[in-house]
Amino acid sequence: MANNRGVVYMGKKGVQVQDIEYPELVLKDGPGVPKANVGRKCEHGVILKVIVTNICGSDQHMVRGRTTAPEGLVLGHEITGEVVEVGRDVEFIEKGDIVSVPFNIACGRCVMCQERKTHICLNVNPDRPGSAYGYVDMGGWVGGQSEYVMVPYADFQLLKFPNKEKAMEKILDLTMLTDIFPTGFHGAYTAGVGIGSTVYVAGAGPVGLAAAHSAQLLGASSVIVGDLNEERLAQARSFGCETVDLSKHDRLGEQIEAILGVPEVDAAVDAVGFEASGHGEHGGEQPAAVLNAIMDVTQAGGKLGIPGLYVTEDPGATDEDAKTGSLKVRFGQGWAKAHTFVTGQTPAMQYNRQLMKLILSGKASIAKAVNATVISLDEAPDGYADFDGGAAKKFVIDPHGTLK
Structure with missing residues (x-):
């Protein structure tokens, strides 16, 4: 043997x-x-x-x-x-x-x-x-x-x-x-990325980078990647992405407007998941931060690809609700903007x-x-x-x- x-x-x-x-x-x-x-x-x-x-x-x-x-x-x-x-x-x-x-x-x-x-x-x-x-x-x-x-x-x-x-x-x-390549691609594809799309990808880890590369393959005109880690943002820039350092900026829409001229994108991808952090110098852990942010910056009628992992049990969560996967998501905003959410394993x-x-x-x-x-x-x-x-x-x- x-x-x-x-x-x-x-x-x-x-x-x-x-x-x-x-x-x-x-x-x-x-x-x-x-x-x-x-x-x-x-x-x-x-x-x-x-x-x-x-x-x-x-x-x-x-x-x-x-x-x-x-x-x-x-x-x-x-x-x-x-x-x-x-x-x-x-x-x-x-x-x-x-x-x-x-x-x-x-x-x-x-x-x-x-x-x-x-x-x-x-x-x-x-x-x-x-x-x-x-x-x-x-x-x-x-x-x-x-x-x-x-x-x-x-x-x-x-x-x-x-x-x-x-x-x-x-x-x-x-x-x-x-x-990660199918997962990143799934995030971009289910977010509706196509020829000329403007795209925001939350997270510059491997899945986020794969989603950004996939968005380029699908024909996006501009791919913006947000993260708290400058080294990972530099990796995103190395193959043509725009970036936002979320450790320094807590108003994502303003940063997107500085790049695109408008504060919204056509499509967004959550490549972070449940261990998300709030934006800005004092953000701290906020499990719903990314979901709420991508609803903010995605145009009405847009799609949100969510390949980032969310769990039903998180013993290390910061609050009791999050320990059972219950997050403070502003779902009303997504409903009002007629967003489409695509979640789950790829x-x-x-x-x-x-x-x-x-x-x-x-x-x-x-x-x-x-x-x-x-x-x-x-x-x-x-x-x-x-x-x-x-x-x-x-x-x-x-x-x-x-x-x-």
Whole structure:
């Protein structure tokens, strides 16, 4: 039996790289696995040797203690790998294939999957619709910040790269197909971004930068990115975005007017989520700050793409309501302006194949936009710390040293 190591959530101790069990084609009992999922056979799945796997901002929510994630959870839902074992029920995926794994786990058989709503599959998580690898309340599926990982429903889920050599040349771009590129694109697309649109993106972390790059691909005439971190804003400017430093300005509309001549945009994206901060020097944590701000600055009849994560339980929240996901959102303003809100996990499979084509053709440069930075598996704890400190980087873990 081969060895395996992974990044494990250790509660207040943060994360550690530990020896973990080598995957089998079954979901065993473990941290966060619902009883109804224990022993679930996955002969429709494969074992992957992980080529690259990324640290995500939503992982940071758990590591900061802002969710009810259990200790011992193996993290990681952004997985690209080589197939090394194939279950008996797999027909079309073969050993040696290099594949991208959508972060949503989906069966391909329920009514939601048949309607392409793979982010709310009804069969993979007994506790609620929708599932993901290595994430709290998402069915207990083992994460992929590891050397090897099991992926169920392989024929339906896996995106096979058509050319191995070209895939490895573009691997730092292709690794973003698992989550942040589709998620950023989903935010911009569902906000209605099109030819000539003016767009405001809240948050210059990797998803916000991916949303900004996606808005450019969709034909936006101006993309404005707001954040409290100057290093991340500089990264947004590096590929042609306008920026607003929200640590210095608490009147977003005025800053947008200084750029566009009007205080509103056609479309807005919330790439921050529930750990939002108020604007200005003394903003502090305000979970609804971004939602209220994008309603303020989006024109009447506009759309709000909200790929930023919101949760039902936040033990580290600043007030009692927020601990259960109840936020002080000025919904009346959104109603009065006839805004459209699009929320929830991104159905990655709706976008990943077309975005792969953009990458392979050289039309999309997502790795450059998010500043993809390669680290080893042993460097993962430092990567988490640097990311939490605001580094303008998207950390890509190379568990086997393949990219060297």
